[in-house]
Amino acid sequence: MxxxxxxxxxxxxxxxxxxxxxxxxxxxxxxxxxxxxxxxxxxxxxxxxxxxxxxxxxxxxxxxxxxxxxxxxxxxxxxxxLPRKSQFVRQAAGNRTDAQVVAANIDTVFIVNSLNHDLNVRRIERYMLLTYESGATPFILLTKKDQVSEAEVQKAISSVSEVAIGVPILTISSVTGDGMEELLEQLQPGKTSALLGSSGVGKSTLINALFGEKIQETKDIREDDSKGRHTTTHREMFILPNGAMLIDTPGMREIQLWDGETGIETTFHDIEELEKECKFSDCQHHSEPGCRVQEAIANGDLSEERYNSYLKLQRELAYEKRKQNQKAKIEEKNKWKKISKSQKDFYKYKLR
The missing domain is CATH 2.40.50.140 (Nucleic acid-binding proteins)
Structure with a gap:
């Protein structure tokens, strides 16, 4: 109790x-x-x-x-x-411009990716951006360690480290128990964590392993691309045997941004620092002399893929902000239309 x-x-x-x-x-x-x-x-x-x-x-x-x-x-x-201390927000699925709070009052977000074909560093960047924006602390969890070689594990850690700068990375296997003890050390009594990741990365299997019994339904993934079908269909918070709280969420293969000005600065602080070192303050980072960004790409300190991802997320955030502003204007206009109609109806009634 x-x-x-x-x-x-x-x-x-x-x-x-x-x-x-x-x-x-x-x-x-x-x-x-x-x-x-x-x-x-x-x-x-x-x-x-x-x-x-x-x-x-x-x-x-x-x-x-x-x-x-x-x-x-x-x-x-x-x-x-009641007021939230943190909230992980994404744009709701579909074409509507609406925000969706995935989880609230979380201390740590475990960004879950599997070590098989589904490992995607660009998706990890996106999750990190929204985690920083939420006010929670990110932690990278790479699952299914039992399905890959040690060399593949080290290669994955190296790839993820390049985008998750300064963020803890833990590799685990819910089947063999490898890494589970280290994970439990991160799940403290009275603290709330959330598992976020695509379908098929092993979130439900992980929860079952933490409980030592079948709590969540699991499904097999497709062998050709390691992708899974949705198993968890709703968001739920579990209280683990050690008193920690863990929120499981449905798999999100596409996670659309809602807000992220602060998050993008933190996620890509390496690029932001390079931009400050450019010779010209209005450098566009193309072919200008003294551009530290292009210099870092040329000498291998910054991958072109990471820089392109940074630019893409900036464009996406700007586009979403424009959509949100447009929606706000329309909603404000509709609100005053309703007020005006209500007032007209009121005076019509009084004049009868």
Whole structure:
């Protein structure tokens, strides 16, 4: 049995702890919350729904919420989301310009990639950018160590180290247990971590290994390209036997950026530092004399692929920002149209 403290709660006199719970499962519009002793199926109050301004306002797994409990029915009404200390945000899948909070109040994001054909350093860069932007600490987890040779492991570590500068990298096998002890040292009681990665990288298998029993369903991957099908279909927080909290998320092969000005500076701080050393402050990093970026590419200190990835992510962030600004303008215009119509209808009614 767990209490709020063991769910990661830090005493806060502003809130009545009897009305505080943590969101442990999000599945479409369905929520499950826990107060440390009892789990409740929860829904959003009408007042909450009326006050929502943005998709970021909806509860996410890991959120602390103010609730009205209905103990006899094991149900609860979510009235308010408490301020978040961190939030991992991506653009929602599809063509809509909406943000989606994947997980909230996380201390560490484990960016999970497998050591087989699916290893992708460009995807790792993208996850790192959003992790830094979230306020959490990134940690690279390379799985399926039992499926590759030691030489392949070292080659993968070398490749990932070039893009995950200063970020811890751990290689593990959920099958043999190799590296699992070191991983457990990173999963501390009262702390919340999240597993983020594509389908088929072994997140569900890892959770089963940490519990020592089958908690999550797993599926085989395709042998030709090492890609997997979605196994986890919703976001859920598990409390591990040692008291640490671990959030599992559905696989995300394409992760669209939402925000990332701070994250891109941290993820690509090596390139940002090179740009500061250029001879001219307005250097475009093409063929200008004294360009440190081109010099670093020429002498092998910076790969052209990494620099191109940096430029691509900058363009993508700028494009997304323009879309968000355009959407905000349209929403503001529609809001005033509704207000104007409401006022006209009101005066028409009064004049009758």
């Amino acid at each position: 767990y209490n709020l403290d063991n769910l990661g709660w830090k005493n806060d006199s502003r809130y009545n702890e009897d009305q505080v719970a943590r969101v442990i499962t999000v599945q479409k519009n369905s929520y499950r919350v826990s107060d440390g002793e009892t789990e409740y199926h929860a829904h959003l109050s009408g007042k909450f729904l009326n006050e929502i301004v943005s998709s970021l306002d909806f509860p996410s797994v890991g959120d602390w919420v103010e609730v009205q409990k209905l103990p006899e029915e094991k149900k609860a009404v979510i009235k308010h989301v």
